[in-house]
Amino acid sequence: MSTLIQISILPRQQQDEAYILDVALEKAKLRKGDISDWRIRKRSIDARREPIKINLQLEFWLQNEVRETIPPFIPTNVSEAKKIAIIGAGPAGLYAALRAIEAGLKPIVFERGKDVRERRRDLAAINKEQIVNPESNYCFGEGGAGTYSDGKLYTRSKKRGNVLKAMEWFVHFGADEDILVEAHPHIGTNKLPKIITTMREAIMENGGEVHFNSKLTDIKIENNAITAIEINDSNWQQFDDVVLATGHSARDIFYLLHEKNIKIEAKPFAIGVRVEHQQQLIDRIQYHGDDENPYLPPASYALVEQVDGLGVYSFCMCPGGIIAPCATAQEEVVTNGWSPSKRNNPYANSGVVVSVAPEDLPNFKEGDPFVCLDFQKEVEKKCWEAGGKTQQVPAQRMLDFVEGKVSSDFPKTSYQPGIVAADLNEILPDLLAKRLKKAFVSFGKKMKGYYTNEAVLHAPESRTSSPVSIPRNLDTLEHIEIKGLYPCGEGAGYAGGIISAAIDGINCVDAIAKKYQEQE
Known part of the structure; x- marks a missing residue:
């Protein structure tokens, strides 16, 4: 258990931790000796009127209370585990892969674009030479659209899943702890590539696989269930479970699904x-x-x-x-x-x-x-x-x-x-x-x-969100007609930003893990 206290201070006082603690203790009618630990839990600016205030939520642990620390990411070796395919290495795909490792499943990630370092050359070509690489650009490549187009982590999707877990994973893999506190958290395009690289390394170190320049080009369906996928027009691989986390701009995926008579909707x-x-x-x-x-x-x-x-x-x-x-x-x-x-x-x-x-x-x-x-x-x-x-x-x-x-x-x-x-x-x-x-x-x-x-x-x-949705069963998160196909994230119409996409990736893998648990 812990105690939460709300206070307001002036902007110039926000770096003075001793002052902040004194104000909060006075409001809570506590003394320093009464508490064992404390932290700022939330911070926001109230600029609606003068003077401008900083609103803080503080969390206290009393002397008889223990501040629990739970590891945000619990890895396990999945080298020999059941394989699942994850199409796309944006936030939905990366978080799906990380969650698969926690759940004892082996993620095989296929990303049509390049890794974060190689992507930079293609972004430079767009900006300086006005040449668009259709497979590697601001939208396609490791980390997805958010990696080089801002890194805002604010979401209103509180009911979709564990927002704190998604944020703590970012901190675990290198983001500043301030993102856990700010009302509108933001990492920044200059910092995200290193964090994304660390996530990928964790996936591979624990037995998962990440393949770049690997584009989904076909899907095999038998008896209304997915059985295999084709990569780069030639490489067929068998999978019973495919997380389709391709982002809001992968128009070719929408056309592919339509050609396969897999239901999609405007x-x-x-x-x-x-x-x-x-x-x-x-x-x-x-x-x-x-x-x-x-x-x-x-x-x-x-x-x-x-x-x-x-x-x-x-x-x-x-x-x-x-x-x-x-x-x-x-x-x-x-x-x-x-x-x-x-x-x-x-x-x-x-x-x-x-x-x-x-x-x-x-x-x-x-x-x-x-x-x-x-x-x-x-x-x-x-x-x-x-x-x-x-x-x-x-x-x-x-x-x-x-x-x-x-x-x-x-x-x-x-x-x-x-x-x-x-x-x-x-x-x-x-x-x-x-x-x-x-x-x-x-x-x-x-x-x-x-x-x-x-x-x-x-x-x-024009790319605020996907103009197409891929309908799925609300309970199993599978496509409403195709077993083993899990439409996921922004491209499927179930997210609207980095954190909501990440949460949806976690949710889809949880649904897969639950399915196998029920079969045991």
């Missing part, structure tokens, strides 16, 4: 633009004019508005961040955002997207699993064409967009491939453009100063 997703402001402006707005407070981190924001029946909201907000090119094919452009661990770049960027359901789209047909995917692809290609058929993106200042003017010049952008002046009203479908314009005006009323011509819109922000 699902709601969101699409819009990525907006970039100066970070100093966002700090000034959020911190009531105090934009140079050394005790406060770069400010973030979250905005949402209902516009003409559809939600418009900020997504994946990156304080002190950079906009990145995240296309997975040559004839498309896609933007995303990321921040280094210090979040110390001069720009703030965020997706501002419109939530779209299949029936909202002009080409909607009942039962068409690709209606949202086709819409997504159409927007990405039109933006690619408007950007000069390169990885440059069409861009427009915010007020110019609302007023329908092509911008004559731009402030400096963090987007390395570059931007091209265009009227996004002519490029984006009316479904999106009209709602975005109304939302920006509304957001400017909620955040005084946000609606400014110093903000630049980069189009499109």
Whole structure:
């Protein structure tokens, strides 16, 4: 047992542990001699009014209480154990593999892309030469999309599984312990690659396997059960259990499943633009004019508005961040955002997207699993064409967009491939453009100063989530028609970020382990 106490302090007091302890003890009516140990459990900023406060939750153990320490990851040698295939080495796939080792199963991970070190060359080629490697890019490769596109660990998916376990695994494999405390934890793209490498090494050291440049190209089904998979168009391997953790951008997997008459469905997703402001402006707005407070981190924001029946909201907000090119094919452009661990770049960027359901789209047909995917692809290609058929993106200042003017010049952008002046009203479908314009005006009323011509819109922000879902049984987590096939993570429609994807990977392996336990 332990005792939890909530206190609020000023930002300049947050490094003074002695002061924090004194304030908490006084509130709890305890003395230092009454406790055996303590820690800060949660930390958040309350900037809704002045003065800005830091809210802390402290946990105390009294003298007669024991602070238990449980190892977050319990390895076992699975070299000779039952094999399961895991397709994809993103957070869902890696966590599935780690959980398999704990559960006494041998994970065989197949990743179409390269390891984190080799991926860097392909990312440089996108940024500098505007060449997209369809198998190795910001979305495909070890660690998945999150490795080089931010590493935010915040999730609202508290009911989906053990969030603390997922976070503790990150710490176990090298992340800073602060992620266990912060309300909006973040690792940073500069630190994630080493952590991901350590996870992979743990998988292999305990008898698992990880194969790169290994793309799933076919599936064999017999009697409505999976029996084998094909890798790289030639290498067939037998498996009774396959965790399909391929991410939100593996369109070829959706087409493969459809060709095999394996049921997939269109699902709601969101699409819009990525907006970039100066970070100093966002700090000034959020911190009531105090934009140079050394005790406060770069400010973030979250905005949402209902516009003409559809939600418009900020997504994946990156304080002190950079906009990145995240296309997975040559004839498309896609933007995303990321921040280094210090979040110390001069720009703030965020997706501002419109939530779209299949029936909202002009080409909607009942039962068409690709209606949202086709819409997504159409927007990405039109933006690619408007950007000069390169990885440059069409861009427009915010007020110019609302007023329908092509911008004559731009402030400096963090987007390395570059931007091209265009009227996004002519490029984006009316479904999106009209709602975005109304939302920006509304957001400017909620955040005084946000609606400014110093903000630049980069189009499109289109990979917020998968536009296709792969239905599964709620109890067994297997596909509703195919035994042994476990749709998992963002690509299957069951996660919306690193932590929720990681939890879903754990859940799928738990379902496999439970199946074998019941058969014993």
